[in-house]
Amino acid sequence: MRQLRYFFKEVLLNLRANTSTAVISMVTIAFTMVLFGLFLLLYLNLNALVGSLRQEIKVILYLRDGTPGKEIASLHEKLRDQPGVSNVTYISKEKALEDFRRSLEGQDILLRGLGDNPLPASFELTLEKTFQSSEAIQRTAQQLKGLKGVDDIQYGREWVENVNAVLEMVRVGSTLIGLILGLAAVVIISSTIRLTVLSRLEDIEVLQLIGATRAYIQMPFLLEGAFLGLIGGAVSILLLRAVYELAESRLAETSGLLGSAITVTFLPAPWLVLFLAVGAGLGCAGSLFSIRRLL
Amino acid sequence: MIQLFHVYKSYGRHRIALEDITLRIEKGEFAFFTGSSGAGKTTLLKLLFGLERPESGQILIQNRNIGRMKESELPHLRRTIGFIFQDFKLLQKKTVFDNVAVAMQIAGASPAEIRRRVSEVLGAVGLEHKKEILPLMLSAGEQQRVCVARSIVNHPTILLADEPTGNLDADLTADIFELLKTINAKGTTVVVATHNRDIVSRVRRRVIVLKQGRILDGGA
Numbered sequence: 001m002r003q004l005r006y007f008f009k010e011v012l013l014n015l016r017a018n019t020s021t022a023v024i025s026m027v028t029i030a031f032t033m034v035l036f037g038l039f040l041l042l043y044l045n046l047n048a049l050v051g052s053l054r055q056e057i058k059v060i061l062y063l064r065d066g067t068p069g070k071e072i073a074s075l076h077e078k079l080r081d082q083p084g085v086s087n088v089t090y091i092s093k094e095k096a097l098e099d100f101r102r103s104l105e106g107q108d109i110l111l112r113g114l115g116d117n118p119l120p121a122s123f124e125l126t127l128e129k130t131f132q133s134s135e136a137i138q139r140t141a142q143q144l145k146g147l148k149g150v151d152d153i154q155y156g157r158e159w160v161e162n163v164n165a166v167l168e169m170v171r172v173g174s175t176l177i178g179l180i181l182g183l184a185a186v187v188i189i190s191s192t193i194r195l196t197v198l199s200r201l202e203d204i205e206v207l208q209l210i211g212a213t214r215a216y217i218q219m220p221f222l223l224e225g226a227f228l229g230l231i232g233g234a235v236s237i238l239l240l241r242a243v244y245e246l247a248e249s250r251l252a253e254t255s256g257l258l259g260s261a262i263t264v265t266f267l268p269a270p271w272l273v274l275f276l277a278v279g280a281g282l283g284c285a286g287s288l289f290s291i292r293r294l295l
Numbered sequence: 296m297i298q299l300f301h302v303y304k305s306y307g308r309h310r311i312a313l314e315d316i317t318l319r320i321e322k323g324e325f326a327f328f329t330g331s332s333g334a335g336k337t338t339l340l341k342l343l344f345g346l347e348r349p350e351s352g353q354i355l356i357q358n359r360n361i362g363r364m365k366e367s368e369l370p371h372l373r374r375t376i377g378f379i380f381q382d383f384k385l386l387q388k389k390t391v392f393d394n395v396a397v398a399m400q401i402a403g404a405s406p407a408e409i410r411r412r413v414s415e416v417l418g419a420v421g422l423e424h425k426k427e428i429l430p431l432m433l434s435a436g437e438q439q440r441v442c443v444a445r446s447i448v449n450h451p452t453i454l455l456a457d458e459p460t461g462n463l464d465a466d467l468t469a470d471i472f473e474l475l476k477t478i479n480a481k482g483t484t485v486v487v488a489t490h491n492r493d494i495v496s497r498v499r500r501r502v503i504v505l506k507q508g509r510i511l512d513g514g515a
Contacts, residue, residue: 006400013388206384209346210398210445211374213367 003216010220011227018196022228025192025286029232029279030239032181037240037267037275039174044271045264046170050163057132059125059141059155065093067149072121075149079123084131084140089124093117120151134164182282189228189286193221197294204295218291225287226280233279237272296322296484297343297453302352304338304508312338314508316352320486320501322452325479326513327495328488330505336488339505340455343486344378345369357452374402377446377483379456383438385430385445391417392426395445402449416444420474436467443474447483454478456487460494472498 015022061079063072072090079088091099096119131140141153197204207217244266251264267275297320304313313335320326328336341347342354345361354362361372385394392413399409417423420440430438439459446454456475460468472494479485489495495502503513 003400003403005406017388203386203388206386207397207401208370209373209378209380209384210401211370211372212401213370216370216401 003219007220007223011224014196014200014220014224015227018192018199021192021195022224025189025225025228025283026232026235028188029185029229029282030235032185032282033233033236033275033279034239034243035181036174036178037236038243039170039177040271041240041244041264041267043167043170043174044267046163046167048265050167057127057137057155059127059137059144059153061123061125061144061147061150062120062152062154063122063149064151065120067121071149075147076123078147079125079144082125082140082144084128084136085125086128087126091122091124093119093121096120096122182278185282186286186289189225189283190290192228193225193287193290194294196224197221197291201294214295217295218288221287221291222284225283225285227283229279229281229283229286230276231279232283233276236279237267237275241266296320296324296357297486298353298355299342300353300355302342302354303350304335304342304347305350311508313342313349316508316510316514318503318510318514320484322484323479323482325476325485325498325500326487327498327500327502328486328505329490329492329495329502330511331490333507334505335508336490336505337457338508340378340457340486340488343453344376344455345372370401374398374449375451375453377449377451377454379439379442379446379454379459381458381461383430383442385438385441387430390427390429391422391433391441394430394441395448398445398448412448413444416448419447419477420444434467435462436464436470439463439467439471440474443471443478447478451483453484453486456485458489458491459487460489460491468494469497 063075067075076088076090079085094117097117100119125140125144127137127140131137137155141155144150145153204217244264248264297318299316299318302313302316303311305311316335316339328339330336338347342349343356343361345364349362352362353360356372356376359372361369364372386397389397395413395416396409399412404412414423414426417426420443422437422440422444425433425437430441433441439462443459446456454475459475460471463471468491475485475487476498501513504511
């Protein structure tokens with residue numbers, strides 16, 4: 001604790017003596033983390049969007065025309081007992097037509113020449129959360145396809161698979177970019193701290209001669225790296241917030257034009273804490289890398 | 296207190312620095328290592344301070360074999376031994392006060408203890424009024440006195456000095472040796488390496504003469 005005061009004093013002195021290199025390090029960390037943060041924001045928002053859309057995914061079983069009521073009732077029973085199915089709604093031919101008419105309100109003219117009701121009766125199935133992955137949906141659909149009276153099944157398979165593929169790409173991309181940029185930040189910070197260490201080699205020799213341990217000599221440099229990383233992390237959060245605000249206002253305009261709301265969320269609090277910790281960690285790693293080679 | 300048994304040290308194959316050194320310096324003693332340049336005086340001090348390792352032989356300081364100490368144990372040894380360097384080895388960006396205080400900070404002393412003791416030793420070397428000054432603003436004699444203050448601030452049991460007056464004129468040299476005699480009078484073992492025969496004859500203490508890495512006189 002007593003020595004902590006000395007360490008912090010040393011950090012401040014070093015920063016004052018090497019302000020320009022310290023700023024370069026800090027900006028590097030901030031830049032790295034902004035890029036990583038953008039990918040993270042994209043990933044988290046896409047993930048949330050996919051999550052909410054998945055809840056809307058319904059498996060629709062179209063029934064053959066003329067399927068007897070008894071058979072429909074038995075099918076209803078089977079579907080309720082099907083694992084992973086949380087809700088089953090029967091939509092009769094009449095109800096389907098009524099819904100269709102309602103969706104075309106004001107454009108009834110389109111339905112005038114329709115004659116007999118061409119729409120089939122159907123069952124709408126809502127799936128439990130654990131059954132909402134594209135593989136699980138596909139599996140369930142396969143199982144249901146063979147049931148008596150079922151003519152066709154629709155579940156937006158391609159859509160689910162495409163979104164999953166994009167999500168996976170963003171996840172892998174952000175991880176890769178995070179790793180590469182993280183490494184670059186460590187190298188740059190390491191060079192910055194190296195300059196500080198080199199400029200203080202004489203002092204370090206004196207400290208060693210009067211009984212300073214390796215940890216005592218290294219600690220101010222580690223703290224300096226961690227401090228630069230922490231500030232870099234904080235700056236990156238501010239920049240990301242600015243980017244987020246800009247994106248949100250643009251999306252609000254676009255949503256207005258499309259008539260549907262697209263909402264984006266910022267990084268949640270635990271992620272922000274993690275961001276600061278990663279910044280400090282990168283700074284510390286850079287320092288450690290440098291002083292391990294020199295001292 | 297300080298014991299050396301058949302100590303050998305060389306730099307490379309052909310440069311023998313010390314050869315078969317056996318020596319005993321008692322607690323509270325004041326001893327000189329003398330001899331011409333290259334005689335092995337500085338190497339001997341470096342061995343006692345753990346800056347160099349002997350090739351063979353044993354070095355006991357306060358009954359601890361420092362030749363066998365781990366690298367990580369040496370800082371703790373150095374806190375119990377004061378060392379006065381010919382080139383002072385001061386931290387140029389720190390004040391006189393901080394230069395002395397840092398030795399106590401390293402040893403883990405409290406801020407109050409540091410303030411009290413640093414003022415005390417700076418008073419003893421006559422530099423209390425210059426405690427806020429940077430070393431570069433001081434004369435060579437004053438810088439050496441800062442170095443002396445730093446070397447004794449942790450109450451070392453042994454004080455080693457390598458040509459402590461090598462860069463000083465006769466008056467300043469006499470001042471520094473007066474200081475060393477006072478420190479010795481308080482019970483600290485003092486070992487000084489010097490080639491200055493004048494000062495050796497004037498101080499009148501034990502003299503260990505080295506020549507080409509061997510003890511010529513005053514050993515064991």
